[in-house]
Amino acid sequence: MKSYVYGIAFACAASVVHAGETAPTAVQFDEYGAVPVSLTGVAGDPANGRKVFANRKQGNCLACHQNAELAEQSFHGQVGPALDGVASRWEEGDLRGIVANSKMMFEGTIMPAFYVDAGYTRPLEKFDGKTILSAQQVEDLVAYLLTLTD
Amino acid sequence: MTLKALMLGCAAAAMATVAFADEDAVLSIEGETMVTQAAAPAHMENVDTVYSGWTFRTPETQALQLDDFDNPAFVFVDQALELYETADGTAGKSCMDCHANVADFAGLKTSLPRVEDGELVTMTNLVNECRTERMGAEPWKYSGGQMSAMTALLAHQSRGMPMDVTIDGDAAPFWEKGKELYYTRVGQLDMSCSNCHEDNYGVMIRADHLSQGQINGFPTYRLKNAKINTTHGRFKGCMKNIRATPFKEGSPEFKALELYVASRSTGLSVESPSVRN
Numbered sequence: 001m002k003s004y005v006y007g008i009a010f011a012c013a014a015s016v017v018h019a020g021e022t023a024p025t026a027v028q029f030d031e032y033g034a035v036p037v038s039l040t041g042v043a044g045d046p047a048n049g050r051k052v053f054a055n056r057k058q059g060n061c062l063a064c065h066q067n068a069e070l071a072e073q074s075f076h077g078q079v080g081p082a083l084d085g086v087a088s089r090w091e092e093g094d095l096r097g098i099v100a101n102s103k104m105m106f107e108g109t110i111m112p113a114f115y116v117d118a119g120y121t122r123p124l125e126k127f128d129g130k131t132i133l134s135a136q137q138v139e140d141l142v143a144y145l146l147t148l149t150d
Numbered sequence: 151m152t153l154k155a156l157m158l159g160c161a162a163a164a165m166a167t168v169a170f171a172d173e174d175a176v177l178s179i180e181g182e183t184m185v186t187q188a189a190a191p192a193h194m195e196n197v198d199t200v201y202s203g204w205t206f207r208t209p210e211t212q213a214l215q216l217d218d219f220d221n222p223a224f225v226f227v228d229q230a231l232e233l234y235e236t237a238d239g240t241a242g243k244s245c246m247d248c249h250a251n252v253a254d255f256a257g258l259k260t261s262l263p264r265v266e267d268g269e270l271v272t273m274t275n276l277v278n279e280c281r282t283e284r285m286g287a288e289p290w291k292y293s294g295g296q297m298s299a300m301t302a303l304l305a306h307q308s309r310g311m312p313m314d315v316t317i318d319g320d321a322a323p324f325w326e327k328g329k330e331l332y333y334t335r336v337g338q339l340d341m342s343c344s345n346c347h348e349d350n351y352g353v354m355i356r357a358d359h360l361s362q363g364q365i366n367g368f369p370t371y372r373l374k375n376a377k378i379n380t381t382h383g384r385f386k387g388c389m390k391n392i393r394a395t396p397f398k399e400g401s402p403e404f405k406a407l408e409l410y411v412a413s414r415s416t417g418l419s420v421e422s423p424s425v426r427n
Contacts, residue, residue, distance in 0.1 A: 064356075127393045
């Protein structure tokens with residue numbers, strides 16, 4: 001009962017988790033760091049995922065990853081591997097896990113966790129208790145990444 | 151598993167290639183050649199060579215530092231020279247009344263921050279100490295316009311001399327604290343200074359070419375905001391970019407971090423005032 005009450009309180013505090021969505025702390029990673037189950041139950045929109053990928057205030061994935069499919073964007077980072085053909089290397093659940101919290105798969109990685117809202121040190125106040133992306137944005141990104149095949 | 155190993159291999163290969171605009175570019179300012187790469191000091195376990203931030207800039211930005219006439223920072227250095235000669239405060243004194251020749255400050259920047267009476271002091275602290283203790287004047291704001299110009303003028307007197315801060319003795323606890331801060335992941339993006347400036351220097355992070363985050367060129371003029379930028383101002387900017395609450399400019403944390411980062415710049419020539427984008 002007690003933990004149930006806390007669970008509710010937490011979801012309210014984060015105020016980003018909508019009904020039917022998995023809260024950031026409730027995401028189930030398998031032993032490899034994959035998340036096989038959708039965070040929202042709503043199919044991802046690859047067109048929006050493409051925007052989230054490039055937007056500097058959202059995914060800003062281009063900061064670190066090259067992606068030939070977004071050739072019209074002028075600056076592609078080189079901190080992580082190029083994501084061309086990424087869907088031929090990883091399955092949907094792997095990609096969801098990597099976006100939600102890549103540290104579960106790549107220990108100590110520089111890649112931020114996009115669906116974690118707690119445990120940060122000195123976060124700026126306006127981001128405190130928040131995730132970088134919403135659950136649906138994660139699903140949209142995964143849908144977009146799945147279009148990047150060899 | 152194999153897939154992961156393959157992928158990590160790719161990432162590692164990408165990191166090993168340090169790309170410069172021109173690896174052999176020489177920074178010669180007004181006929182004096184600067185040391186822009188040096189063997190890393192023994193305390194740096196993960197880096198062999200230290201590089202000045204100048205090395206990573208575009209040829210256009212690099213060129214602005216070759217000639218003091220082209221270097222926009224000198225407008226501010228000249229303003230500081232005027233301040234240097236102007237009396238201020240209840241004692242009716244200027245800096246020049248006590249330090250007749252500004253060139254006598256040669257070497258100071260190479261050794262700062264340093265410990266005095268058990269406290270870590272920066273160039274900014276020394277300037278404000280003169281203002282409040284000896285001139286009877288108000289302290290200047292830590293990274294305000296007057297202070298950044300004045301520290302640029304004073305640091306400039308050491309141009310061409312190698313960075314060489316003391317990290318042992320009474321400095322050791324401050325240095326250890328700075329080192330810990332350098333390697334601590336902070337902010338919503340959960341990154342440490344080392345994630346970008348040690349693990350990834352030489353690669354592009356979106357439109358930025360990552361350097362080692364050295365401070366031998368500070369204070370530096372930035373084209374982005376067209377003013378002199380201080381070390382603590384830069385640390386603050388990097389922390390905000392990773393969505394972390396920055397420490398305050400002049401705080402014990404940033405002073406300790408400054409000592410640690412200065413120790414990573416050991417052997418690089420002071421380039422103050424440098425030019426960055």
